[in-house]
Amino acid sequence: MLKSVLAAGAMIGAVAIAGTAGAAELQVKMLNQGSQGMMVFEPATAKLKVGDTVRFIPTDVGHNAETIPGMWPAGAAPVKGLLGKEVVVKVAKPGVYGFKCAPHWAMGMAFVAKVGDGKPNAAEAEAAIATAPSMAKKRLTADFAAIK
Template sequence: MINAKNALLSVALIMALAFSGMATAETHVIKTIGPAFNPMVVFAEPGDTITWTNMSAHDTRSINGLIPEGAEPWQSQMGQNFNITLEEEGIYLYECSPHIGLGMTGAIVVGEPNNLAELEEKVKSAHGAVQRAFRKAKQAIKARQ
């Protein structure tokens, strides 16, 4: 005869086995090396965390209007390592505020790059470094297809 305790343990075991095969969020690390983010383009899935390290003289800031609609913008503290969890699919363009003039930009592609066409138009009037980050993201997306 099965008692309630054994039945609950069996259900818990079945649930644990069922959920163990599900995908878990990942952490992607971007390291600053001189005035550059490495890697410059990162691919992630919704719910993944992006971590910037070696930020002693840098910050990371999403570029206004160049992230997916509905996504939360971010701005890290200068000199502080930083992480953020991204949920909205699309391309996120970001910069190091004091080093944008040196080309310090990057791109994060979360899930499907569904804002590619929209960014194509917006980036035309952006700083050359932002255009470069977008161009690199497009090349990386094409290489993955």
């Protein structure tokens, strides 16, 4: 009987693991100081698969994560996190996803991810970079080039 219970438990565990094996979670820290300088998301870029999750962690206070207008696939729900709160986003559509920290946007605090091939809105995302504040434009231009 005990062997049957243990075998059933092992099978249920294997099914649960197999059900989530394709999706990954990326943790992104919101920092006052990081490897790229002041007011950064770290890492600043990612290449993801549809179904992956991005978890923005407010390592330092005073940050949020929200959608950058124009850098978001059509049909994907926009995001606007609260200051100092963790934000979890499941990327459900292929394309380019851009995030900013609203209080530090002018200082260039941005994160960009390519999901799948990134093509559905790549041209729109690149055009949106051109309208960003100077420091954000500089960082996003380099980050966008890194994920192409």
